[in-house]
Amino acid sequence: MKNRFKNILVLIIIACGFWYIIQYEGLRLKGIDFSLKGNKLELNQKDKLVNKNNINANTALVLVNSEYGLDKNYEPKDLTIPSISFASGVNEEERHVAGIIIKPLEELVSTAKAEGIILIGNSGYRSYKSQKNTYSSRVKSEGEKLADAYVAKPGFSEHQTGLCIDITNKDRYFVKGTKEADWLAKNCYRFGFIIRYPYGKKNITGIEYEPWHIRYVGKEAAKYIYDNKITLEEYLEK
Template identity: 40%
Template sequence: MRKPSFLMVCCALTLTLVGCNISEQAETEQPTVSEQEPTTTPEESPTESTEENEVNDVPEAEAPAEEAPAEEAPPEKAPPIELVPTEPIERDGQANLALDTLVLVNKQIALPSGYKPEDLVTPNIDFVDSATGERRMLRQEAATAVEALMKDAKAAGIDLRGTSAFRSYDYQVQLFNAYVARDGKEQALKYSAPPGHSEHQTGLAIDISSASVGYQLTQGLEQTKEGKWLADNAHTYGFIVRYQRAYEAETGYMYEPWHLRYIGVEHATNVHEMNVPFEQYLEQLMD
């Protein structure tokens, strides 16, 4: 057998050493690739998550736009009447006319001396003969309401007539002075208002009586079927029996079952159910 030459042995050794170096390099580079994979994965995950969030947010952002037509459509029903007034009850002892049918007039709060409602009309109801001219007039809204009240009362067999409605400042001067001359100021103040302090000047108050008491303004009306009907039903037409027996200390006036004050059906119903003076009702309403 022929022996290998020295040159052949050197070549073989060289090839062997080269192969070993290649293997060692491959084994050394492999961990580098595996270390980069965890670094790459977290960087991509937030990107994918952000895209998903943006996609999910689109319907929420667009939802109001899709519902907008429904909101713009006109409501099927009229909005409810706002019951809470935004105006103060009075200003320096003067009645706040901006409260309209809720205007408060009492012994502490007065109307301007020249005040006269612009919408006074004569309601189509029966009056006693002594009620003439302006004393038969009420503001339009109150006049319409008392017409309905009188019509339904008559249908129920209740005989009622108006005795006094609107009173001007000047008329109240004459009336109050006559009562003072007859009974003295202290007594007169228990049943009559000083000029400017009468609810009749608002055009929202009317005195009502019946044949059962000779159409007189007397507390005896309370015991009649007509007086009881008024007490039980006036609020359904927007009126309250303004001066109740239980309220005398608060109102300063004696009980008047004949004196009706218009404030609107919603408020009158509340006052009737709460059983409080009008003053207290307004204060609670505006708290």
């Protein structure tokens, strides 16, 4: 009888220990980025200061890919239309980008112009809602398998961060070898941008080469990524 009582007491003590650890872990996560964790956005160590209420320079390093998505309510801070030219037919929403990239983007486009290169905006911010519409109409017309191959599932497009924009040229033919694409690849790091989906890196980024899609990460990260010919995924893991 005495022994059984002892055993029960030991079990209670162990259970209390576990309970304490779980509570402590929960609080620790809350202190860092609970709101985003709660919304399924797993943040990298480097991004732990980022959350909805504390948008700062670290936001530029948030990772969104097929593994890490954004909540349906996530909207970038200070969505604004930059003073650059847009291709005809670009809708109102996609002319917007996050406030943090307005200045670097305008500087990039005006510097390019001064160097004889005309860059045109094609697609910036895409809300969760419009991603959902695009995805479901693609599923309807082509089936889920093909839709998954070409369109991000809602919440998994980097365009929802407002930190990236697709660039084009006046011919709407933005491929490697055109002077505009080559200029962008060589110079965007100077303004804090990277070619987010470089050639030959699909195994890491999950996305085919896209010479037109530039992503703001800040000047320091952009230079490192450019110099070392790596991706954002590799940079965040280093």
